[in-house]
Amino acid sequence: MESIWKKDVQIAERESLSSNIKTDIAIIGAGMAGILIGYFLKKSGISCVILEADRIGSGQTGNTTAKITFQHGVIYDRLIQKFGEEKALQYVNANKKAIDKYFRIVTEEGIDCMLEECDAYLYSRNGMKQLEDEFTAAQKLGVQAELTKDSNLPFDISIALKYSKQAQFHPLKFLKAISEQLEVYENTKVKAIEGKKLITENGVVLAEKIVIATHFPFINAPGYYFLRMHQERSYVIALENAPQLNGMYRGIDEDGLSFRNSGNYLLVGGGGHRTGENSSGGKYDLLRSRIKEYFPGSNEVAHWSAQDCMPIDGIPYIGQFSSSSPDIFVATGFQKWGMTSSMVSAEVISELIKGNPHPYPVFSPQRFNLSASAEQLAEDTIKAVKGLSAGIFKIPDEEISQIPCGHGGIVEYDGEKVGIYKNEEGKIFTVSTRCSHLGCQLEWNPDELSWDCPCHGSRFDYHGKLLNNPAIEDLKR
Ligand SMILES: Cc1cc2nc3c(=O)[nH]c(=O)nc-3n(C[C@H](O)[C@H](O)[C@H](O)COP(=O)(O)OP(=O)(O)OC[C@H]3O[C@@H](n4cnc5c(N)ncnc54)[C@H](O)[C@@H]3O)c2cc1C
Ligand code: FES
Structure with a gap:
């Protein structure tokens, strides 16, 4: 969608x-x-x-979700620890300047893109320490920050870290x-x-x-x-008849959600995972169950997903x-x-x-800086090697005819390993499940009906057409 x-x-x-x-x-x-x-x-x-x-x-x-902010999650405490204050300052100053530039360009060009200043919050429901440390780091870098227990969220929080003068727009x-x-x-x-x-x-x-x-x-x-990078995918649902939260929010706990309004809509995001690691699906349904609890009476107007590149340091x-x-x-x-x-x-x-x-x-x-990134590099390399050498997930005794409509998976068929998707009308689409980038084993993503690569995040639709880099070729059909 x-x-x-x-x-x-x-x-x-x-x-x-x-x-x-x-x-x-x-x-x-x-x-x-x-x-x-x-x-x-x-x-x-x-x-x-x-x-x-x-x-x-x-x-x-x-x-x-088009939040324009230098509140990039819990980042500054880590940047100071791993790279020192000077580099952390370069990071924050560059991003601060970027926010100002959006306002300047929009004014100079007279662009109507719903650009508005607003506060950004990181929140936790489970603890305070991480955000307290981030608050201290932000202060060292001259960021105007505030710890607060007040929020417009529809649930209790332990604490939130607020940065003022951030922004959002229609990208x-x-x-x-x-x-x-x-x-x-x-x-x-x-x-x-x-x-x-x-x-x-x-x-x-x-x-x-x-x-x-x-x-x-x-x-x-x-x-x-x-x-030096892998990709992570996450999911967004847009609601109408949901409240104005007057700010952009991002949960830092494992199941934390992200929120922002856009006009009359409320965007709720979450369900992030490494691309290629969502074989059981259900990410939208998980979001919907939380929405039902927090915003009863709201209606879903759209849902979509996206992914981004995660550098190792x-x-x-x-x-x-x-x-x-x-x-x-x-x-x-x-x-x-x-x-x-x-x-x-x-x-x-x-x-x-x-x-x-x-x-x-x-x-x-x-x-x-190898020491700052060594841990993630080791993890990425293990995943990439696992993806490259993964044996085929063989559905026991499964024949194509037994795949239910609307489902996909990998089967062995006539001695060949084949990715199969059967649409609601029973039409079958088969592709090679070797990623056209460097040959990793693709995984079926039931939420997006796509073939996703756990190594570096390339994606293909069920026809085998390339959706996302770094691959550049479609899959063999
Ligand atoms: C769920 C989600 C929510 C997000 N929310 C926010 C947010 O609130 N705030 C924020 O700051 N960031 C957010 N991001 C991140 C942000 O959306 C991305 O980092 C940003 O859009 C990337 O822009 P880009 O120009 O690098 O990539 P893209 O927008 O993907 O543009 C790259 C373009 O290159 C083209 N291309 C690829 N290969 C070739 C080729 N070989 N030849 C020619 N063209 C090619 C593609 O077709 C594409 O149009 C979010 C990300 C996700 C996953
Ligand atoms: S092998 Fe690199 S994206 Fe698939």
Whole structure:
């Protein structure tokens, strides 16, 4: 199902690339990151083109909850401990500036995108210590923070940490307005980068510099981002006839929920899991049961899900793609905070393209601090290896004819391992369940009717069509 943002906004379709072209800068991906980077370059008088595999805003940006905040979960205590106060300050200052820039752009361009200032809260129902520590860390970094027990949530909390002067908006109304001034080619997937050439199905783009803003980079080497990130998926339900909560909320407990209003709607999010690890499904139903308890009388108007890239040391990768490719830049690893991170990316990458130093080296992809990330790297590697070598989940004595309508799974059929989905009319769709990225074993996601990869988070629909990077090819049918 579509997000409320996608239902609401039609962005005029752009032409696909149909011939070879030359440009100073080519940006791959027209989500919030790619479009904002293009916007910053244009404002600096630097010409660029944007190549988009699908439509503007069709990726994660169309499915976000669009909170604009530097309250990125419980983060600053950890950043100070692992990277020191100076780097933590770079992180918070970059994101603070990003919020101001949203307000400035919206005013300067006269954009009607429901941008409004509001407070952001992290809350816990189970304990106080984590948020108390985060409060202390925030104070060290000069963040105006407050610990409170007051909230508009429909349940008791132990404590909440409030940051003022944060914001929320309608992401696609904003994206539509700023993309209007940019040269974007839609339905133009970049299949490979060869030196300064970007190879698409319908033409080659020759560019002096290249920006990869494809959410998860689709180039495996150099860069090796698949070794330093995995993806996590979570679920959102939009309600009407639900209360105004007057703030953006995020629960830090294991089953914590996220809330924000948008006009008359209330968005409730949760159910996060590593992509490719939801074989039992039921994530929307779990959310619905909590909604029934907390907001009786509300009606569901939409539900959708999205995923984001989780970097192993908890800091996005924004800057030069790899040390061996000085003319390629990347913006990724936004760990579910892509609104401010996209704005930070636009500042960083436009400065680097102009030949200036990295304004916030904490985000540099070349930073690698192994001790801060070793634990997550070990976990990611174990999962990736497990995915690569996983035996096939064989439904005992199951034959295709016995799969109930509306269900999917992996079966052995005629000696072949096959992913099968049977739709409500009994029509069968079969695909290879080896991920087209690096061959991991895909898992069926019954909530989204998709084949999801536990290694790096590529997803495919039940026809085998690619939904999410880093894979670039569809599945074999
Ligand atoms: C449930 C959920 C809620 C979230 N809520 C928030 C929030 O409240 N606040 C916040 O700050 N962040 C939030 N995020 C994170 C945020 O939505 C993302 O980080 C952000 O939208 C990512 O933007 P992007 O431009 O990097 O990626 P995308 O929007 O996915 O854009 C990448 C684009 O690249 C294109 N592309 C991919 N491969 C190619 C190729 N080979 N050639 C050409 N084009 C290609 C894709 O089609 C896509 O359009 C949330 C994430 C999730 C999962
Ligand atoms: S996403 Fe990397 S193997 Fe599937």
